[in-house]
Structure formats: structure tokens, C-alpha cells
Amino acid sequence: MRIPWFFTLMLLSLGNFAGAQTDSLTPEQLVKILDNFENTYYQPLDRPALERAASGGLHNIPALLNDGLTRYYPPNDPLLNVDPRISHGIDFGPVTGNTALTNITGVARYSPAWRSGLHPGDLVQAVDGQDVTKLNATQLFSVLAVIPAQHPFQLTVSRKGVTQQVTLQREVVPAVVMRREGLPAGVAYVALPTLFHPDLSDELQRTLVSLVAARVNTVVLDLRDNSGGTLSTVANAADFFMERIDGDIVYLRSRDGGDKLYARASRSSKDFLGRVVILVNRYTASGAEVLASVLQHAGATVVGERTPGMGLVTVPIVIPNGARLLVPSALLVTQAGVIQGQGVTPNIQVVEPERSTDGREIRFEDDPFIQRALQELADQT
Numbered sequence: 001m002r003i004p005w006f007f008t009l010m011l012l013s014l015g016n017f018a019g020a021q022t023d024s025l026t027p028e029q030l031v032k033i034l035d036n037f038e039n040t041y042y043q044p045l046d047r048p049a050l051e052r053a054a055s056g057g058l059h060n061i062p063a064l065l066n067d068g069l070t071r072y073y074p075p076n077d078p079l080l081n082v083d084p085r086i087s088h089g090i091d092f093g094p095v096t097g098n099t100a101l102t103n104i105t106g107v108a109r110y111s112p113a114w115r116s117g118l119h120p121g122d123l124v125q126a127v128d129g130q131d132v133t134k135l136n137a138t139q140l141f142s143v144l145a146v147i148p149a150q151h152p153f154q155l156t157v158s159r160k161g162v163t164q165q166v167t168l169q170r171e172v173v174p175a176v177v178m179r180r181e182g183l184p185a186g187v188a189y190v191a192l193p194t195l196f197h198p199d200l201s202d203e204l205q206r207t208l209v210s211l212v213a214a215r216v217n218t219v220v221l222d223l224r225d226n227s228g229g230t231l232s233t234v235a236n237a238a239d240f241f242m243e244r245i246d247g248d249i250v251y252l253r254s255r256d257g258g259d260k261l262y263a264r265a266s267r268s269s270k271d272f273l274g275r276v277v278i279l280v281n282r283y284t285a286s287g288a289e290v291l292a293s294v295l296q297h298a299g300a301t302v303v304g305e306r307t308p309g310m311g312l313v314t315v316p317i318v319i320p321n322g323a324r325l326l327v328p329s330a331l332l333v334t335q336a337g338v339i340q341g342q343g344v345t346p347n348i349q350v351v352e353p354e355r356s357t358d359g360r361e362i363r364f365e366d367d368p369f370i371q372r373a374l375q376e377l378a379d380q381t
């Protein structure tokens with residue numbers, strides 16, 4: 001089914017957006033914004049190159065830096081109301097080595113995108129038949145954000161040179177997925193598909209409290225395919241597992257090398273005191289890496305693949321015309337060290353098998369990560 005005509009206009013406006021020549025800023029305002037950007041960015045910048053890019057519009061800055069994190073959001077952007085990482089379970093980014101192309105960089109488990117069989121690395125070709133190959137990641141996010149929730153749509157992607165079409169429809173990704181069936185007594189599986197979910201802290205705490213009441217003493221925490229989230233949510237999630245002890249959770253390291261404590265664990269009667277085994281893979285990124293690192297340092301066992309090492313925190317710069325620039329401002333540092341470029345090395349290595357193309361949930365008995373985690377728990381008994 002083709003969605004309403006306003007979607008086509010949205011595509012056209014986004015396509016023309018890249019040709020905008022002005023942000024309706026005075027020279028003084030532009031200088032102030034660039035000063036703020038340069039002082040906020042986590043490492044030194046080439047100021048003349050920054051000024052040349054901005055002279056054609058602030059939207060040119062992300063392509064100049066090509067860091068995958070700096071993003072420009074135009075005034076009245078629909079992403080202020082809908083985040084496709086939560087509504088569809090999908091994340092976009094530039095292709096490494098070719099910023100003119102946009103691919104899928106994250107697919108949250110238990111999301112519409114995951115169930116449809118989309119994979120990280122899929123090149124985005126079209127949305128409901130409309131060519132989107134000239135749109136960047138932020139523009140693609142905006143396209144998905146304006147599609148009404150009641151309208152399914154076709155997403156065309158290319159995977160290893162083969163074109164595929166999948167049907168997607170907006171559906172909020174669950175904050176927490178908990179299962180006990182098929183597991184030994186006293187063991188629960190808890191998946192966190194995305195740390196961007198606004199209700200995650202409350203739902204995770206309720207889940208852990210209910211598990212303790214049910215005499216569950218071991219949690220297998222699944223962070224596979226979790227591309228991160230807000231740092232406050234990461235800190236809250238870590239705190240729930242810190243075993244009634246005080247401890248630093250995460251620091252922010254500025255480009256001058258100074259560390260500033262962002263969050264510290266606090267004692268609580270609701271802390272989970274049992275064993276924790278964490279599942280990670282090559283798509284466990286950013287805030288999810290912080291969570292895995294913090295809990296590994298606190299004694300949890302990490303099972304899976306080494307994570308990619310995406311450890312930067314971003315902050316928004318608000319433009320006078322209502323636009324925003326998202327800027328990576330500091331390195332994320334746990335007690336185990338810097339995340340950026342290092343990642344988290346599992347205690348037990350497991351290589352992920354070939355992914356299913358239809359997104360169906362893998363049974364526990366067929367999941368090598370979970371089976372290796374259960375073996376480790378049995379060995380510890």
C-alpha cells in the first residue's frame with residue numbers, strides 16, 4: 001500500500017535540504033556556533049575546514065567529520081517526536097569509506113526491523129518505492145518518523161549485491177524482554193534491546209524485583225545488537241546490578257585528558273545480588289559497551305564477541321533557528337578503561353553464526369551464546 005502524498009513531498013524536501021545555502025544566521029551567530037562546536041568536540045578540529053563546510057550550511061559538518069556521530073537536525077524535525085531506534089528498532093549511519101551511502105548500522109532484537117530480517121550492513125535503497133539513496137542517516141530517520149503508525153511500508157535494501165524488500169510498521173521496541181521457560185531453575189533471561197527506551201530504568205528494576213521474589217539468583221543479560229542509549233539510562237541499569245556497594249560507574253574524559261565522574265552506584269535494597277552473565281556481540285555498541293564493561297569489572301562474566309569500541313558521549317548544540325547539531329564531546333571511561341577503540345573483550349569467546357534471514361526468534365537450545373553461558377554457570381556451581 002502506498003502511503004499518503006505528503007510522504008513524497010517529505011522525501012523531496014529532504015532531498016532539497018542538502019542544497020540549502022543558509023541557516024538564517026548572522027555572521028556573528030555563525031562564529032559563535034562554530035566556537036561552541038570546536039570547544040565541545042572531543043578532539044582538536046581543523047577550523048578553516050570547519051568554516052568552509054559551514055559556509056554552505058551547518059548540515060555539511062557531519063559529512064566533513066565523518067565520525068558517524070555528529071548529526072544535524074533541521075528546524076521542526078519530526079525526530080523530536082519519534083525516534084526510529086525505539087519505534088522501529090533500526091539505526092542508520094554512513095558506510096565506512098563512502099559517506100555518500102547510508103546503511104543500517106543497528107537492528108535491535110525483538111523489534112519490527114529484527115523480525116523482518118534486516119541486518120546491520122544492509123544498504124538502504126528505497127522507502128515505499130521512493131529512492132532514498134541520496135539521503136543521509138538523519139534524513140532517513142526523519143522519513144521513518146513521519147510515516148503514520150498505522151501504515152506498513154516497504155523498505156528496499158541491498159545485501160551483498162542482492163536487492164530485498166521487507167515490510168515494516170511502527171511498533172515500540174520492548175524496554176525489557178524476560179523469559180524463564182527452557183532455562184534451569186533459578187535462571188532468567190533478560191534482554192535489553194535498546195538503551196534509548198525512556199521506560200527502561202523503571203521496567204528493568206520492576207523485572208529484577210519480581211525475579212528476586214521468584215527466587216531467581218542468576219540473570220543472563222542479553223546486550224547483543226544493542227546499539228546504546230542515553231547515558232543516564234546506562235548508569236541506572238548498571239546501578240541495579242552493583243550488589244549493594246558504592247562504586248564509580250562511568251567518567252567523561254575531555255580532550256584535555258581530565259576525567260569527570262558522571263555517575264556513581266548507590267546502595268539499594270533493590271539491587272540484584274545474584275550472578276550475572278552478559279551476552280555481547282560485534283553490534284553491542286556505545287552505552288551497551290559501557291554497561292557490559294562496568295558489570296564485567298564488578299564481577300560479571302561476559303560471553304560472546306569483542307565489541308566494536310564506540311565510546312563517545314554526544315551533546316546537542318541548539319541553533320537559533322531551531323535546528324540542532326549533535327556533537328561527540330567526551331570519551332566514555334569505566335574503571336576498566338577507555339571504551340573508544342578498545343571495546344569490551346569477553347571472558348569467554350563465542351563466534352556468532354550466520355544470521356537468520358527471516359528474523360525469527362532463535363530457541364535457547366539453538367543459541368550458542370546462551371548455551372555457552374549456561375555451561376559456564378553449571379561449571380561455577
